[in-house]
Amino acid sequence: MADHSKMKLGRKAIKTDSRTLMLANYLTPSLPPPPATADWTKGITGWGMMLNDTLGDCTIAGAAHAVQVWTANSSSSMVTIPDATIETAYEQWDGYVPGNSSTDNGGVELDVLNDWQKGGFAGHTLVAFADPKYTNLVEVRQSIALFGGVYIGLSLPLTAQTQDVWDVVPGGGANAKPNSWGGHCVFVPKYDEKGFTCITWGQLKMMTLAFWKKYCDEAHTLLGQDWLTAKGSPAGFAAAQLQADLKAIK
Numbered sequence: 001m002a003d004h005s006k007m008k009l010g011r012k013a014i015k016t017d018s019r020t021l022m023l024a025n026y027l028t029p030s031l032p033p034p035p036a037t038a039d040w041t042k043g044i045t046g047w048g049m050m051l052n053d054t055l056g057d058c059t060i061a062g063a064a065h066a067v068q069v070w071t072a073n074s075s076s077s078m079v080t081i082p083d084a085t086i087e088t089a090y091e092q093w094d095g096y097v098p099g100n101s102s103t104d105n106g107g108v109e110l111d112v113l114n115d116w117q118k119g120g121f122a123g124h125t126l127v128a129f130a131d132p133k134y135t136n137l138v139e140v141r142q143s144i145a146l147f148g149g150v151y152i153g154l155s156l157p158l159t160a161q162t163q164d165v166w167d168v169v170p171g172g173g174a175n176a177k178p179n180s181w182g183g184h185c186v187f188v189p190k191y192d193e194k195g196f197t198c199i200t201w202g203q204l205k206m207m208t209l210a211f212w213k214k215y216c217d218e219a220h221t222l223l224g225q226d227w228l229t230a231k232g233s234p235a236g237f238a239a240a241q242l243q244a245d246l247k248a249i250k
Contacts, residue, residue: 005161007201010056010094010106011153011183014218017110019249021130021242023139023221031236034141040148040189041197041204042072049202050086057090058185058200059107062151063116065187065199066222067124069148074230081122089121109153109185109218125225128246134219137209141191143221146234149189152198153218156181160215165195166207168214 047068050061064081072078090096093115094107116126132139132150143150158181159169171179186205190197195208207215223242233239 001162002164003162004201006053008052008054008056008058009156009182009184010052010058011185011218012106012108013183014153015108015110020110021128021245021249023130023132023143024136025245026130026238026242027139027142028236028238031142031234034138034145037192038141038145038190039192039197040069040073040144042078044068044072044078045204047199047202047204048080050081051083051090052201055087055090055096056104056106057086057094057096059094059109059112060086060089062185062187062199063089063112063121066149066151066224067121067226069187069189069199070124070224070226070230073148074226079124079226081124085122106183107185109151109220113151113220113222127223127225127228128242129220129222130242132219132221134216135213137212140196140219143219144188144191144196146237147221147223148227148231149187149222151185151187151220151222152216154184154186154215155217156184156215166205166211166215168208168210 047065050064052058052061064086068078068080093112095103097103113126113129132143134140140150157179160166160181186198186200188196188198195206196212197204197206
């Protein structure tokens, strides 16, 4: 049985912005339905903790795991961002001060993505991000199939601490204490008919469809330059319109 009770979380309350692009606006009628399964993990099982066992930096760890997935599926080998760089991003984007535990308070996903898009992350460019509706599993699957994954937020219940597969437990809801563990950010590069698989605390973790529907409350499709360089813009995705909309926002 898993024991994640000593692991850190770190996703703060959800922040929204009316200017955020919506993924559905760029999924054209010519785009085929997402495949029944998608898996961009390349058989890799060890992904690195990214300091998320000692710091509440999951919003940074999730970004670093996205870079790993993109580079593992390009012509180059997988790139793992060093822990020192992870910590620096946690300082700059989430306000952490090394050695001061009172500042280890996690981060806001939207703020992290905006900072990444503006300044890069260890030389890896986030061209844009657009939000699928986290309740719309077709959009979520399109995000994973087309762009290598989806960066999400979960409101985890305490029951998630000891589950090998994250699933809904009767009476284990996360919305009211004492059953709530807290907010967590993960990157999801895989799905099948049974559920979704994320990267968290250095390992792959499967969650059932029921778990996703109950506890996922935030999702962002990341358009990383590493991925786009290797795969190109998918047919049926309105990339030109997205770029025009992005320019208008800027």
